[in-house]
Amino acid sequence: MTTITHTWEENPNSGAHIVKWWREVDRFSLAAVLTLFIIGVILSSSSTTPLAERNNVPSMYYFFRHLILGLGGLSVMVLLSMLQPKSALRVGCWVFLVSFLLILFLPIIGTDFGKGSIRWLSLGFTSIQPSEFLKPGLIIFSAWLFRGAFENNNNFGIYLSIFVTLMCCVLLVLQPDFGQTGLVILGWCAIYFAAGAPIMLLIFIGAILIAGAYSAYTFSSHFATRIDSFISSILGTGTNNDQVGISFASIQNGSITGTGPGGGEYKWNLPDGHTDFIIAIAAEEYGLILVLAIIAIYLFIVLRSFYRLSKVRDNFLLFAGTGLVINIIAQTFINLAVSAKLFPPTGMTLPLISYGGSSMLAIGISLGMLFCFTRIPEENERDNYIF
């Protein structure tokens, strides 16, 4: 091993470090992320006015809150992306450990905000959903275990990652939060797939997931109510007041070019318009054009990241990067699919766009790690760069 010449730790104030980072990082994806964030800020100016009215605060209160918390999340992202992958791994493991413990003790310290499942930790000024942080943490931890398995040529790491992932699933199911459970399993599968899983085995896991969803529907009233109201909204037997129906009406009302900023009418009837159904507000006020643009930007980030991941040198970077991309994009897809009436409501936010400090910070961590892993080091440092 040769010594590393330019590192973050050695020379924290060096401008050279920033320049190096700028050369290495995936600048196109970074620009795409910023674009999505700006779209989110613009949307929040109209999506949060009903919320402000309901809670009797100045109409731009939540807008500024979103802006400030969002900038915080972006700063975390940039800082993380400047780390060495090794340090990022360390941070990721800590994030995992802390969020795992928080979830473990959530029944004692958490709150359900009257929504029927204990997912939140109220800090007074804001509330956080630890499972949002668990996902990137677990992915990085699992990727490390997988890499260890390859490195040592035994399967202990893989078994351990299965065990840890299942523990997390148990905790999430107990909340109950089936959406996040699904994402956690999906994240593990992504790593496993990147590590070379046989397709047949993945099909087997898929079958178990479907069976799990079915039994969740049968045995959990919380879950079943959501599915039932979704089915009844599709069949048109429910009342018009359900959010999926209203989101459908918003998309129709927006048509191709939208009603214009602030012109949306249905947003007043969407209690979760600033979070779960933000895309409905985008569709109503800015039309189909913006919806398709948002989808295109997400896909652009996926393509760029995979392109970069296809070039990384270390298995850990490949595993963790793939897991993070799949995790982010799956959440994006589920959120959009709910508004498009393809999925029952899950309570998932749209990454980078939905209102919410907790989700902004979590996505900042995920993307920061991803950008850290997809950095392509300069020629002369390639061999030293990883681990």
Next chain:
Amino acid sequence: MVSWTGIRKKYFGMDPVSTRSFRLKFLVFFILLAFVAVGIRMAYFAIDPGQNSTLNRTDNLNKVFNRGDILDRNGVLLASNLPAYSIYAHPKEIEKDKIDDFLDALEAIEPPIRFDRNSEKQKLLSDKNFVWIHKRISPDQSQQVNKITIKGIYTGEREVRVYPNGRLAAHVLGGTTFGEEHVNKAEIVGVAGVEKYFNDLLNNNDSGRTNLELSIDIRVQQILTEMLDLGIKRFGAKGGSAVLMNVHTGEIISLVSLPDFDPNRRAEFITTDTKNHNPLFNMVTQGIYELGSTFKIFSAAMALDKNYYQRDSIISTLPIKVRGKEFKDYRNHTEMTVMEAVARSKNTAAIRMALDVGTEAQRKFLMDLGFGSKSGIQLQESSSPLVPSQKQWTNLTLATVSFGHGMSITPLHLASAYAILVNGGYKVYPTLLRANGIEEGERVISPKTSRDVVSLLLNVVENGTARDTRIKGYLVGGKTGTSEKVGPGGEYLEDKNFVIFASVFSGKEPNYSLVIMLDEASAGDGSDYERQAGSTVVPLTGEIIARLGPVLGVIPENQLPEAITLASK
């Protein structure tokens, strides 16, 4: 012998590096597929020409909306549907230079239709397929709209919900809004009151129209509302509430909360003003209060039922210490009978009786009276009582609860509890539906205790704090109470209070319980005495019962020769 590498290669995959590119492309393929599907679906929503109205659902075109009526106990119509019309437009068909002419014509309609000219103009100028202009106009107005000959403007039939009695029984009825809306019909959906609670029943057309028959008597409602309003004005109160219950069936004959609202225009009463009473707030079922001295009869009833005391047992009213805290009364620190102690509303006597009964029995008794959960009334606007937990229920809690502090319930809970105490001692459950006969519930106190409680309550009116109810010959029993308001720091505000009078009438076998409450009432200059229940809510109750008597068929005691009793049967 299988090597670890062999197992891993077999079950956990191959070398990730050599197939990496294929695997990532595989993922990209599925992600693209998924997002293209969502994109196409959204595009389909946004531009599908088959759905030209924003809210019309084609799969529901054949559904008939025919909401049932709501009637009072005597069949008087409380809520019904009337034909009305909506105005809507297809902006794409409109010649844009005619919009101003149309709006001028719309403004000229008699009686005028309320609308905002600018926002309507914006709507009509847009390129949308469909916009609503007004959702509720009369047939007469609709005819005038139809005479405006401009392309692209339409009227559609629909039914609207009307409450012919206006504000009367507003909190019971609640209100409605439109649910699913088509151009030629609209679903009416309850948003509050029985309209909401019984929404599915009222909208159920499977076997014809379902009407709802309430326990409310609209004549009584009229009297109670009018009198309570007068009382509020006379005593300068901020608001007030009244609930009248049949003690045998639990039927709510009348429920008033003032200020109230007009259910025909409920949305206009939504307010964010927190200083004054919210007119949509139902004080009877939503408000929870420490109802003070009205609780002392519970302590007495408990002690009498367990035979620890009789009506004329002597009980001390000297100061008493419980867990280090001293309780005392204003004056007369001597001994008196239980009857006198209740009539003079002695805290110390209530504590002594409760202490003899014990914490567990007291808790069970209050739970039996229904204070452990929501009242069960058919209104979503109901609150749970605030009750100390079993763990917190120490002797100190016992002492404060014995005279009505440290526990908050709704006035409706109080009316039900008094009903149980005087109806012979069995449980009743408040209901807004007309009941068919009496169904005796579980026994809470013995019939003898029940008779004793009635005599204690009658004695309060005869000799105690509620003497001013003695008018016009009705034999009324009851117990006064004062509930101090709690300030922002959690301290009791001595000069701000609710006054309550829980009464039962008439005679030794009362049929009705009536709880009246006034918020910050004062009979005169605002001195302590003037703000007491005895000076305000008690005389008001007397007058109310005198007015209600004839309607309810209650005969004054001094006009009760045998002949009349027979004739009334």
